[in-house]
Amino acid sequence: QQPVQSPQAVILREGEDAVINCSSSKALYSVHWYRQKHGEAPVFLMILLKGGEQKGHDKISASFNEKKQQSSLYLTASQLSYSGTYFCGTERGSQGNLIFGKGTKLSVKP
């Protein structure tokens, strides 16, 4: 079951904040977040395990609400380099065979 991401697209000005959500109808073991720039490979951002933990590095952080089966990615004080498509990948076990959402396209303008 493919997770649902929202919004599908968002346009920001430099310095603005954004939240990207990833929801599943099934119980999840972990959520993985990746960013992909046009014509490039997806790049790993972070993994969150069930337990409701929150992680972050630099100005990008994420949370995992196990009860809601939802993860949110928070981008604060956005930079031009944040532009790209963000994918969440979910798994119900620990094998690593991820099911990715359709992505959220983020555009940061000067």
Next chain:
Amino acid sequence: DTGVSQDPRHKITKRGQNVTFRCDPISEHNRLYWYRQTLGQGPEFLTYFQNEAQLEKSRLLSDRFSAERPKGSFSTLEIQRTEQGDSAMYLCASSLGGLQPQHFGDGTRLSIL
């Protein structure tokens, strides 16, 4: 750490032909994954290996698709009797294990004429 390497970068072939792609993972990674990505979609899981053992294969994967990782190092993905719908970017990723970051290669773009 030289990253995940995929070859070729592009492949153009006629419908009905067989194609084979190669993936060289990061050397110490024992997990290797194959995904397929079409325009505007996220990567779609195809199969994965733990060392040389193929542990899971997507139910969506036709029997025209086969993958190997004979010595637990590089892997090959073969598509037999290609069809128009096989046109996509084929991505390979590797990791140290489950629940570890997956490092993706740049992919092989397949175009079916």
